[in-house]
Amino acid sequence: xxxxxxxxxxxxxxxxxxxxxxxxxxxxxxxxxxxxxxxxxxxxxxxxxxxxxxxxxxxxxxxxxxxxxxxxxxxxxxxxxxxxxxxxxxxxxxxxxxxxxxxxxxxxxxxxxxxxxxxxxxxxxxxxxxxxxxxxxxxxxxxxxxxxxxxxxxxxxxxxxxxxxxxxxxxxxxxxxxxxxxxxxxxxxxxxxxxxxxxxxxxxxxxxxxxxxxxxxxxxxxxxxxxxxxxxxxxxxxxxxxxxxxxxxxxxxxxxxxxxxxxxxxxxxxxxxxxxxxxxxxxxxxxxxxxxxxxxxxxxxxxxxxxxxxxxxxxxxxxxxxxxxxxxxxxxxxxxxxxxxxxxxxxxxxxxxxxxxxxxxxxxxxxxxxxxxxxxxxxxxxxxxxxxxxxxxxxxxxxxxxxxxxxxxxxxxxxxxxxxxxxxxxxxxxxxxxxxxxxxxxxxxxxxxxxxxxxxxxxxxxxxxxxxxxxxxxxxxxxxxxxxxxxxxxxxx
Amino acid sequence: xxxxxxxxxxxxxxxxxxxxxxxxxxxxxxxxxxxxxxxxxxxxxxxxxxxxxxxxxxxxxxxxxxxxxxxxxxxxxxxxxxxxxxxxxxxxxxxxxxxxxx
Numbered sequence: 001x002x003x004x005x006x007x008x009x010x011x012x013x014x015x016x017x018x019x020x021x022x023x024x025x026x027x028x029x030x031x032x033x034x035x036x037x038x039x040x041x042x043x044x045x046x047x048x049x050x051x052x053x054x055x056x057x058x059x060x061x062x063x064x065x066x067x068x069x070x071x072x073x074x075x076x077x078x079x080x081x082x083x084x085x086x087x088x089x090x091x092x093x094x095x096x097x098x099x100x101x102x103x104x105x106x107x108x109x110x111x112x113x114x115x116x117x118x119x120x121x122x123x124x125x126x127x128x129x130x131x132x133x134x135x136x137x138x139x140x141x142x143x144x145x146x147x148x149x150x151x152x153x154x155x156x157x158x159x160x161x162x163x164x165x166x167x168x169x170x171x172x173x174x175x176x177x178x179x180x181x182x183x184x185x186x187x188x189x190x191x192x193x194x195x196x197x198x199x200x201x202x203x204x205x206x207x208x209x210x211x212x213x214x215x216x217x218x219x220x221x222x223x224x225x226x227x228x229x230x231x232x233x234x235x236x237x238x239x240x241x242x243x244x245x246x247x248x249x250x251x252x253x254x255x256x257x258x259x260x261x262x263x264x265x266x267x268x269x270x271x272x273x274x275x276x277x278x279x280x281x282x283x284x285x286x287x288x289x290x291x292x293x294x295x296x297x298x299x300x301x302x303x304x305x306x307x308x309x310x311x312x313x314x315x316x317x318x319x320x321x322x323x324x325x326x327x328x329x330x331x332x333x334x335x336x337x338x339x340x341x342x343x344x345x346x347x348x349x350x351x352x353x354x355x356x357x358x359x360x361x362x363x364x365x366x367x368x369x370x371x372x373x374x375x376x377x378x379x380x381x382x383x384x385x386x387x388x389x390x391x392x393x394x395x396x397x398x399x400x401x402x403x404x405x406x407x408x409x410x411x412x413x414x415x416x417x418x419x420x421x422x423x424x425x426x427x428x429x430x431x432x433x434x435x436x437x438x439x440x441x442x443x444x445x446x447x448x449x450x451x452x453x454x455x456x457x458x459x460x461x462x463x464x465x466x467x468x469x470x471x472x473x474x475x476x477x478x479x480x481x482x483x484x485x486x487x488x489x490x491x492x493x
Numbered sequence: 494x495x496x497x498x499x500x501x502x503x504x505x506x507x508x509x510x511x512x513x514x515x516x517x518x519x520x521x522x523x524x525x526x527x528x529x530x531x532x533x534x535x536x537x538x539x540x541x542x543x544x545x546x547x548x549x550x551x552x553x554x555x556x557x558x559x560x561x562x563x564x565x566x567x568x569x570x571x572x573x574x575x576x577x578x579x580x581x582x583x584x585x586x587x588x589x590x591x592x593x594x595x
Contacts (some may be wrong), residue, residue: 025569107560108558112561112576113574113577115581116527116581116582117520117578117579119520121562121564122513122560122564125515125547125548125551125559126559129552151561416531
C-alpha cells in the first residue's frame with residue numbers, strides 16, 4: 001500500500017452532522033447537530049425547548065427513518081401525545097412503528113431519604129432499555145435538571161451527569177439536552193459544563209407588546225455556524241427558523257419579460273414589461289394609484305395562468321376586490337380559479353420577523369410566480385426603519401432566490417422619496433407616482449430606474465377609468481426624470 | 494430471589510421490603526448486608542426482602558420509578574417509603590422503616 005493512500009485514509013474529516021429537519025435550523029447549523037454528541041438547548045420557560053426537541057425526533061422518524069427516545073421529566077407521555085396531536089403530529093403512530101419511544105421519569109419532590117452511597121444506575125437502566133427497545137439513534141432529555149430537585153447530594157449528581165454524557169456518547173446517540181435559563185445564566189445548574197459541543201439558546205422576547213421568539217447558536221465546537229439571533233416560529237407546520245444573512249446573492253436570473261398588466265407602462269419598459277424574478281417598487285403619496293398598479297400586475301399574472309399571492313395590510317380582501325371592480329379588474333376570478341390568494345392582515349397582528357416568516361411559509365406552500373406586498377410602509381408601526389429595511393432586503397433576496405417577481409408598494413409623504421424609501425436601492429425597477437394638486441389634481445407616473453433596460457425617462461399623467469389605469473401623453477419638458485421629479489413630488493405637499 | 498422469607502403466618506404487621514440493585518456492585522452488596530442486619534435486629538421473623546436486579550429485569554425500573562441504586566422500598570406496612578443509598582446510616586433506615594420516629 002502506498003504511503004499516499006495511507007495518508008488519504010487517515011485524512012481527518014470534520015464532524016458528521018445529523019439533520020434536525022427543522023426548516024432553517026440546519027442551515028444555521030451548517031448541516032445539523034453534531035452526530036453522536038450532545039447538544040444543549042436552553043431558554044426560559046415557554047420558549048419552545050420541548051417543542052424543538054420533539055420536532056428533532058419526529059423529523060428524524062418521519063424524514064430520515066431514524067428512531068428516537070424522548071425522556072421527559074416534566075410532562076407525562078400522555079400529555080406529550082395530546083400536545084403534539086393538537087398540532088397534527090401523531091406520536092402514537094410513531095410509537096407503534098417503533099420510531100419513537102416516550103419515557104416519563106417521575107421525580108418525587110418529597111424528600112427521599114439518603115442512607116448512604118448511591119448512584120443513578122436505575123436511570124441508566126431505563127435509558128438503556130428505552131434506547132434498545134427501538135434501536136434509537138436520537139435522544140432528547142427534557143429537562144435533566146429536574147434531577148436536582150429530587151436528590152440533595154449534588155456531588156453525586158454531578159458525577160452521575162458526567163457519566164450520563166459519557167454514556168450517551170459511547171452509545172453513539174445524538175442527543176438534545178434541555179435546560180432552563182435563569183437570568184443571564186445559561187442553565188440553573190450549569191449543564192453547559194457537561195455539554196460542551198453545541199449550545200443553542202432560545203429566547204421569547206416581548207418588545208412593545210409584540211412577542212418574538214429568537215434563537216442563537218452560542219457555540220458549536222468543530223463547526224462553523226450562523227452567529228446572529230434568528231427569529232423562529234412555532235406554527236401549524238411545526239417549527240421554522242429564518243436565517244437572516246445566509247441567503248447568498250447567487251440566484252439565477254432570466255431575461256424573460258412579463259407584462260405589468262398596463263399596456264402604457266409596458267411601453268415605458270421597452271414595450272415588454274418587467275423582468276421575471278425582478279423586484280419592483282411602486283412609491284407614491286396617498287391616493288396616487290399604487291394599489292391599482294399592483295392589481296393590474298396581479299390581474300396580468302392570473303390571465304397568464306400563473307399563481308400569485310397578495311399580502312395586503314390596509315384593506316380586507318373583499319373590500320379590495322370590490323373597489324377594483326370599479327376599474328374593471330376582476331380579481332375574484334383569479335381567486336376562484338385558485339390562481340390568486342389574498343392575505344389580508346393588520347400589520348400590528350404580529351411582529352416584523354413573524355410577518356417575514358409567515359410570508360416565507362405561505363410562499364413555500366402556495367408556490368406563486370409573483371407576489372405583491374401592499375404596502376411595505378405599513379411595517380413602520382411594528383419596527384424601526386433599519387429593522388424594516390433589513391427585513392425587506394431579506395424578503396427581496398428570498399423572492400429572487402425563488403425567481404418570484406415581487407412588487408412592493410410604498411407610501412411616501414415626504415419630499416425626498418429616495419431618503420424615505422426602505423428598499424429603493426434593492427428594487428430593480430422603481431416606479432414613482434406623483435400626486436400634484438394644483439387647480440386640478442393631477443397624478444403622474446414615471447420610472448426612476450429600471451435595471452437592465454432602456455426605460456422611458458418621462459412622467460406621464462395617469463388616467464384611471466372604468467377600463468383600468470392608463471397613461472396620457474407626456475406634456476411637460478420639466479417632468480423629466482432627475483431634474484424635476486423630486487420637485488414635482490414636493491409640489492404635492 | 495427471596496431472602497429470609499420468614500414472615501410468620503398469623504404474625505402481625507409483616508414488613509414487605511424490596512431492594513433494587515444493579516448487579517453485584519460493592520454498594521449493592523453492602524446495602525443487602527446492612528438491610529439484613531437491621532431486619533434481624535429489629536424485625537426478626539416479621540419481614541420479607543425481595544431483591545430486584547435491574548440488570549436482569551430492566552423493565553421493572555419503570556414501575557417503582559427507580560433512578561437511584563440501591564433503592565429500598567418499604568411496600569408494607571403503609572405508607573410506602575423509599576430510601577436510597579447503601580443503608581449504612583442505620584438511624585435513617587429505621588426512620589424509613591417506621592421503626593423509629595424521625
